[in-house]
Structures are given as C-alpha cells and as structure tokens.
Amino acid sequence: MSKRPEGFKPVAYILFAAAMMTVMVLCICAGSVNIPVKDTFTAIWNTVFDLPMPEDIPWSIIILVRLPRVLCVALAGGALSLCGGAMQGLLRNPLADGYTLGVSSGAALGAVIAIAFGIYVPGFALAGTMAMAMLFAFLSLVFILSITYRLDCSLSTNTIILMGVIFTMFANSIMSLIVVFAGERIRSIMFWTMGSFAGSNYVNAIVVFAALLVFGTAILLYSRELNAFAIGEDNARHVGVNVRKVKLVVLISVSALISVCVSISGTVGFVGLVIPHMVRMLAGPNHKRLLPASLFSGAVFLMLADLLGRTMLKPLEIPIGVVTSFIGSVVFVYIFYSSRKAK
Amino acid sequence: MLEVKNLTVSFGSHTVVNNVSFSLGEKQWLMIVGPNGAGKSTIVNAISQGVPYRGSVYFSGKDLAGLKPSELARKVGVLSQRRFVSYSFTVEEVVRLGRYAYSSSIFSGRSDDDEAKIEEALEVTGMKPFRGKSVLTLSGGELQRTFLAQVFAQDPRLLILDEPMNHLDLVYQKQMLELIRRWVGENGRAVISVMHDLNHAWAYGTDALLLDKGRVVAWGKTADVLTNENLQSVYSMDVYDWMRSLLSRWSR
Structure with a gap:
C-alpha cells in the first residue's frame, strides 16, 4: 500500500531554499559593478550587527540598492508564479495567468488612476495605490470571467485568452491616456506596461512579503481543492468541495497578490505562465507540489531575468518585462501548439 | 431512502422539469428514460444540488438542500458523461x-x-x-x-449516473453495468441513472421513471413502466416492434 505523501519532503524545501539563496547572492554581487561575494557578506553582516563598515566596500550599492531590489524581485517572482499556478488549476486552463487574463493591466490601471487623481492614505503613500490596484484587479477578473462565461460556459482556452488580450489593450489605452494628461506625477507608461524593479526599497519588499504571507498561505492551503478544480469544476463539486467558497478565496487572493506586485513593479508579464508550466512538466500537476515549487522557481526565474536585464547591455537597463515577455511568449506559443496538437 | 416531491426546475421562463415526484428504496436502481429534452439530466442535476429547483429532495429524512458540500458528497456521488481532462x-x-x-x-x-x-x-x-x-x-x-x-x-449512499455508457464500447458497457449492479446489491445503497438505451434500462433497472417534456409519464417497477403503450405515447412509434425487429437479426 502506498503511503507516499503527495507533497514534498522537508529536504526538498531545504534544497529549494538553498538554490534560491545562491541565486540571490549571485544577483546582489553581479551588476553594472561586480562586487566580490566576500564583500557582500561583510556588508550585510556588518549592517545587521551595526559594525563599522570597511572603507573599500561599496556599502550603499549593496544595502540600499541591490539587496532591496533583489528581495522585491524574488518575492514578486514567487507571488506571480504562485498566482499563475493557482489560476491554471482553478480555471483548468494551462494558459491562464494574471497577465494573459488581463488582471495585471486592470491592477495597473487602478494604480495609475489612484496616483493621477491623488487617491492616497495619509502616512502610507503606497496604500491608496495598492487598494485601488486590488479593487481594479478583482473587478477586471470578475468582469473578464463573467463575460467569458456568458459567451462560452465551458470557459475554454480560446475565449478566455481572447477576452484577456482585448481587456489588456483596453486597460492599456486608458492608462496611456491618463499618463499623457497627468504629466510628471506618474511614472512613464513604460513602467506600467513593461515593469521595472529600479527604485525598489525595503518598504516595498515588506509589503509584498506580508501579502505573500497572508494570501499566498490562503492559496497554498487550498492545494487539494485546486487539484479537484484542475480535474473539473463539476467533479470538484461532486466530491464535496465548497466550490463557491474556494473560487472566491482563490480569486481574491490572486487579485490581491497580483495588485501588490503591480503596484511596486508595474506589469511583469508571463512569469505566472512560464514557471508553473515548467514545474508541472517536472513535478506533475498535483498542486501540493506544483504550488510550492512554483513559488521558489518563480523567485529564482525573476531574479535571473532581472539580472539579465541589468547586465546584458550595461550600463543600459532593459525593462524586466521585456526579458520575461521574450521568454514567455515563446513558451506560450509552445504550450498553445502542443495543447492543440494533443486534441 | 430518497424522496423527491414536486420537483420543478425552470431556466428563465422555460420550465424544464415540471412537478416531478418519486421515491427510491435501498438496493434499487432507478432508470430515468425518455426522449431528448425530457429533463432527465436536469432532474439528476437537481438531486445533486447542481441547479436551483423548487420542491424538495429528502434523503433518509434529511433535506439535501440544507447540507454542506462535504456532507452532501458523503450521501450522493455522481458519475457524469462529460469527461475532459487537461x-x-x-x-x-x-x-x-x-x-x-x-x-x-x-x-x-x-x-x-x-x-x-x-x-x-x-x-x-x-x-x-x-x-x-x-x-x-x-x-x-x-x-x-x-x-x-x-x-x-x-x-456514497446514492449513486447518480448521467448517461454513463456514452462513448463506451460494448465490453466496457457490460463491465460498467455489472460493476454497478454489484455495488447497489449492498445494504443502504441505491442508484439513479439517466439511460438512453432501453435495453439496458430493462436488463439492469429495478424501477423506471418515464419522462416527456419535463413531466412524469409513468413511474414504478420497470416492467410496469416500459409498456408498449407508455413508450408509444412518448416516442410516437412502436418501440416494441422496432426492438423485436432489431433483435430478430441475432436469432439466426
């Protein structure tokens, strides 16, 4: 009788964490200026324990620029992949993800509106932007899904992707309009449509971490229910899953996580599509493995994509969305092609 | 075991199932038969709480509508025809x-x-x-x-099958029907299935519910329901005659 647990063993998590830390160190050391690993450790160590800093170490680059940036990138990468994995299970659609469904653009539109019309919470500038992003992300998700459902109640891949693309164009056009009129108050449209982690700080990192702790945990706790959804929503209902509750919690969590990421980095596309797909090929479709593995791989992937964007044409920086979209669209075509062929 | 009373299902102004009542005891296998659009699948969907309905569905004295999804799943299991895995x-x-x-x-x-x-x-x-x-x-x-x-x-206590034989070849059809017959033979179990094939309904059902346009035409023991008169009124053709002519080919 097989008593093999469906999830990973603890040792696998240690390996994941080790791989993530290694990449993190690499990404802090490499860049427009390369810093030796030893100096990086010294800088972090001495800062944490409030020790005097040696003169020759570029302290501010490590502690004020790279470390917060890499943390933000890793957290956002993990969050976006987790969301992609959850959505692909919930909608039983391997091409679903915040970006392809138009949720990211919805969130970005919300954020842009908040900044342009000065909607903010006193004392915490980011909160108003994030709240609006969340609201718009959730509304766009509900809007897209309900329209798709009306057109085609099986929520088939084609219809849902088409709606997502159209919605993205729509949101982007309004966003461009607002950006043109709002002038200097808003970061360039490039930031919102292509994404960037330049200017990340510790507050951003803490916010994403907190969101991941709350909403990421909610999603992870529903692994089993997502398995049932991935087999079929009717089947999920028949085996006793509270379909409506799970759907609502997962959709809210996904919208919230995506919005928080979009608020700090703009829309970084295709991470949530590529990573869960690759993980599924390696670890299988069971969400007890798929979701945690996506979380870690997403962090690693986005850190490397950001590193590539920073270093490939240095000192010029390529927007991170360019890197991920380049890789992502190729994978997208591959998934689409192979899923068509399988039918 | 199962008590369905005055079940009515409407989609907009269109009434698909109209005032249907029947009951089912343990070790019984109810075959729901009738032409396309008679409301067969909708009835089983309502019993498994998949569509909103009027009327009541009681199982062992409990209203199924008041159960939590997991409680419902311990009582009612569903095997449907549409299968597509991603x-x-x-x-x-x-x-x-x-x-x-x-x-x-x-x-x-x-x-x-x-x-x-x-x-x-x-x-x-x-x-x-x-x-x-x-x-x-x-x-x-x-x-x-x-x-x-x-x-x-x-x-589950009650197993619902919605046209389970669709797209299955002969060998699997027989296997499936035999398996379910063995399953329902144990105490405290019952089966409802939507059936197109009247031969299967005859051979495996203990009870039958004949429907037409959302209304009950006949309900009772299979032999009492699937009479030529009843079938003729629903299908507008001599079903017995046709079945016999089909079977006569095999006796050569």
Missing part, C-alpha cells in the same frame, strides 16, 4: 480525491479507512495496474472507470 494527474490522484469529503481538516493525515476504500475501489474497477498512469494516456473506457473508482472511493 492535466496529467495519475489515476490514483483522481481516485484519492473521492475521499475529499471525509478529511475533516487539511492537517488530518490519511486514515487507514481512506486507504482501504481507495485500494478497494481500484481493485473492483480493475484500475489497480493503472494507478500510477497519467489520465491523459487512458482510453475513454479506462477514464470512465477511473472516475467510477473515484465515486466508489467516495462511498
């Missing part, structure tokens, strides 16, 4: 989900009872050799048997 779950993972309704919380591990039920379900459906295989590689019949194993593992 991801390469293994047969065992699919069957294991049948035990979902019995896990009280996410932290509770697997009970020995769960394991035993899963093994038994894989065994009787003959899916044990396939347990580690991806469901994407299965044939239609194997896939249907996987979901049959899932619903067996779910161990």
